[in-house]
Amino acid sequence: MITTEQVIDALKYVDDPDLKKDLVTLNMIKDVKVEGKNVSFTVVLTTPACPMKDMIHNACVNAIKHYVDKEAVVDVTMTSNVTQAKQNKDSLAGVKNIIAIASGKGGVGKSTIASNLAVALAKQGAKVGLIDADIYGPSMPIMFDVLNEKPAQKLIDGKNRMIPVESYGVKILSIGFFADPSQAIIWRGPMATKALNQLCFDAHWGELDYLFIDLPPGTGDIPMSLAASVPITGAVIVTTPQQVALSDARKGAAMFKNEHINIPLLGIVENMAWFTPAELPNNKYFIFGKGGAQQLSEEFGVPLLAQIPIIQSICESGDAGSPAALQNDTLQSNLFMDAAKKLAQTIAMANAKQVEAVV
Secondary structure (H helix, E strand, C coil), rough: CCCHHHHHHHHHHEEECCCCCEEECCEEEEEEEEECEEEEEEEEEEECCCCCHHHHHHHHHHHHHHHCCCCCCCEEEEEEECCCCCCCCCCCCEEEEEEECCCCCCCHHHHHHHHHHHHHHCCCCCCCCEEEECCCCCCCHHHHHCCCCCEEEEEEEEEEEEEEECCCEEEEEHHCCCCCCCCCCCCHHHHHHHHHHHHHEECCCCCCCEEEECCCCHHHHHHHHHHCCCCCCCCEEECCCCHHHHHHHHHHHHHHHCCCCCCCEEEEEEECCCCCCCCCCCCEECCCCHHHHHHHHHHHCCCEEEEECHHHHHHHHCCCCCCCCHHHCCCCHHHHHHHHHHHHHHHHHHHHHHHHHCC
8 A cells, every 4th residue: 555655755856956955855846745646736836937847747656657656647737826025015025936027228128028928927827917118118008919908906004005906816006007198208207116116016016926127228317216115036137149238237147245235136137139030930030149148147147037039029919918928839929938937947946045044
């Protein structure tokens, strides 16, 4: 007869590839049941976007067959509970991880990357929110096809809260919901900073695994204020391969690593990495240069999360209000899905290190 103890002992031989400890020690094994040769249990991953999900599943099945009974019928349920390093306070109490998407300069596709990462994580089962903090050039209402939507107001715990607009499984707030699309937003730094704080703290976000904040380009008032007021998990830097963009991206990364700000860098995304003509599918033309983002990631010791080529449909999808990550089995969708998995993996590893450091 197979026993529960045998199953648990066998699973001690299965390690989480990132956290470098076995699943039992990490308390990732739940609901072990044994009926004759039928064995079932649940593996609780640190994110629904775990890139090692299939590998961990197969390792669990093999461990039971190898260490317990080769004739065992193993049923593994894969679920997740997204980790967080520390509890957020007040109106952000239900938000587990806050990720700033930043760039040193404009025009590198930062908002495109932010929208597609958010959609990709939502597609994989995560609870996701997105704040369009690019106060002077809000674009998320267009990219999510909610240009004519307005956030509702609701009295919660005696306070009026904004209810984010939801699209494609992502909760969204943007200054674009409150401004005339045809008019420029002419605000000084303090006004823009106050607006950002309202989007963060005067909203009812509910339970979120990941909240993305799409920052304006540069290293001005808004990124600095955000770092001081919002408990950010980490930042992602978006750049293109050209040297001017890389130089500005380096400054943006340095801002987050400044001792007075001290926000971890989670990775680099290189946009417009190359161009492949449809008639020459095996050719890559590095229009803006080559290898710069890889060098930047090595310089700061962070992963290169993705290299996104120039693909016309990525731009067209954003303009049409349907981010490219929504597509299935296309090159661009797969790239964004993989980038989201790498980002979720990096966040889980960073959270685990912070918890260990506190302990």
